[in-house]
Amino acid sequence: MISISAQEAFAAYEAVRHRLPAAQIRAATYREIDTLDEVAAEFDAFLLDAFGVLNIGETAIPGVPERIEGFRAAGKRVLVVSNAASVAKSELRAKYDRLGFDFPEADIITSRDTMAAFMRGAKGMTWGVMQGSNAPMEDFSALALTSLGDDGAAYRDADGFLLIGSGTWTEKRQSLLENALQEVPRRVLVANPDIVAPRENGFSAEPGYFAHRLADKTGITPEFFGKPFGNIYDLALARLGGIDKSRVLMVGDSLHTDILGARTAGISSALVSEFGFFAGEDIAAAIATSGIVPDYVVARP
Numbered sequence: 001m002i003s004i005s006a007q008e009a010f011a012a013y014e015a016v017r018h019r020l021p022a023a024q025i026r027a028a029t030y031r032e033i034d035t036l037d038e039v040a041a042e043f044d045a046f047l048l049d050a051f052g053v054l055n056i057g058e059t060a061i062p063g064v065p066e067r068i069e070g071f072r073a074a075g076k077r078v079l080v081v082s083n084a085a086s087v088a089k090s091e092l093r094a095k096y097d098r099l100g101f102d103f104p105e106a107d108i109i110t111s112r113d114t115m116a117a118f119m120r121g122a123k124g125m126t127w128g129v130m131q132g133s134n135a136p137m138e139d140f141s142a143l144a145l146t147s148l149g150d151d152g153a154a155y156r157d158a159d160g161f162l163l164i165g166s167g168t169w170t171e172k173r174q175s176l177l178e179n180a181l182q183e184v185p186r187r188v189l190v191a192n193p194d195i196v197a198p199r200e201n202g203f204s205a206e207p208g209y210f211a212h213r214l215a216d217k218t219g220i221t222p223e224f225f226g227k228p229f230g231n232i233y234d235l236a237l238a239r240l241g242g243i244d245k246s247r248v249l250m251v252g253d254s255l256h257t258d259i260l261g262a263r264t265a266g267i268s269s270a271l272v273s274e275f276g277f278f279a280g281e282d283i284a285a286a287i288a289t290s291g292i293v294p295d296y297v298v299a300r301p
C-alpha cells in the first residue's frame with residue numbers, strides 16, 4: 001500500500017497526460033443529476049466501472065443492484081468495463097455475485113481480456129510476466145511465459161514483457177526490469193493502465209504506476225490495454241453488437257480512466273461524485289484542471 005491522497009493520485013495522472021489519449025472537445029459543461037434514472041431513457045446500454053460504481057471494497061453501493069435490475073427489465077444492456085487484470089474472470093464474477101450482482105462472465109469486460117485478445121496468435125516469443133497473483137493464466141496459455149521474480153536471468157532472457165498485476169511487485173524487481181530494458185530495449189505491454197487503485201485503507205500502486213516510471217527512466221513506450229485507451233471500449237462495443245454509440249453511457253468515478261476513455265471511444269459519460277475517487281473532493285476543480293468534461297456528474301450511480 002502506498003500512502004497518497006486523492007489529490008496526489010489526480011496529480012500523478014495529470015503528469016502522464018502525454019501518454020494518455022488526447023481529450024477531445026465534447027461538452028463544455030456537464031449536467032448534474034442525482035441518479036442514473038434521470039437520464040436512463042436516453043440510453044440503451046450502460047458500461048459500468050466496478051470500484052466506485054458497483055462497489056466500494058466488499059460492499060455494494062446502495063441501490064445499484066436494484067437500478068441495474070430496472071435497466072434490464074426495461075430491455076437495456078449493462079456491462080462491467082474494468083481495469084481489473086490480475087484475477088481470473090471466474091473470481092471476478094464470484095465477487096460480484098457475492099455483492100448481489102449477477103453478471104454473466106461475457107458481460108464483464110476487463111483490461112486483461114483486452115490484452116489477451118490482442119495477444120491471440122502471437123507466437124514465437126517468450127514473455128516475462130509481472131503477474132501479481134497465482135491466478136491461472138489460461139487465457140494466455142498459447143504464449144511462452146516466464147514469471148518475473150528475483151532472478152535476473154528471467155529479465156535478461158525474455159523477448160518482451162507483460163505487466164498484468166503488481167500485487168507482488170517490489171522495488172528490486174522494478175530495478176531488474178529497468179536495467180534489463182536499458183541494456184536491451186524490448187516491448188512492454190501493460191494490461192492495467194491504472195496508476196493507483198483505491199482500497200479500503202489507502203491506494204495500491206498498479207501496473208500503470210510502474211510502467212510510467214520505467215518509461216520515464218528507459219525511454220521505452222509502453223503499450224497500454226484498458227481504460228482510458230480505445231481498445232477496451234472496442235471490445236465492449238463489440239460485445240453489444242451493432243449498437244448506436246450515441247445510446248451508450250459509460251459510468252465511472254475516475255476522470256483519467258473512465259471519462260477520458262469514453263470520450264476517446266466517442267460515447268457519453270457520467271462521473272460519480274459521492275463514491276470512489278472524488279468522494280469528498282472538489283470535482284468541479286478537477287474537471288476544470290484536467291479539461292476532461294463528462295456529460296453528467298451523477299451523485300449516486
Ligand SMILES: [Mg+2]
Nearest residue numbers: 049051052253
Ligand atoms: Mg473506479
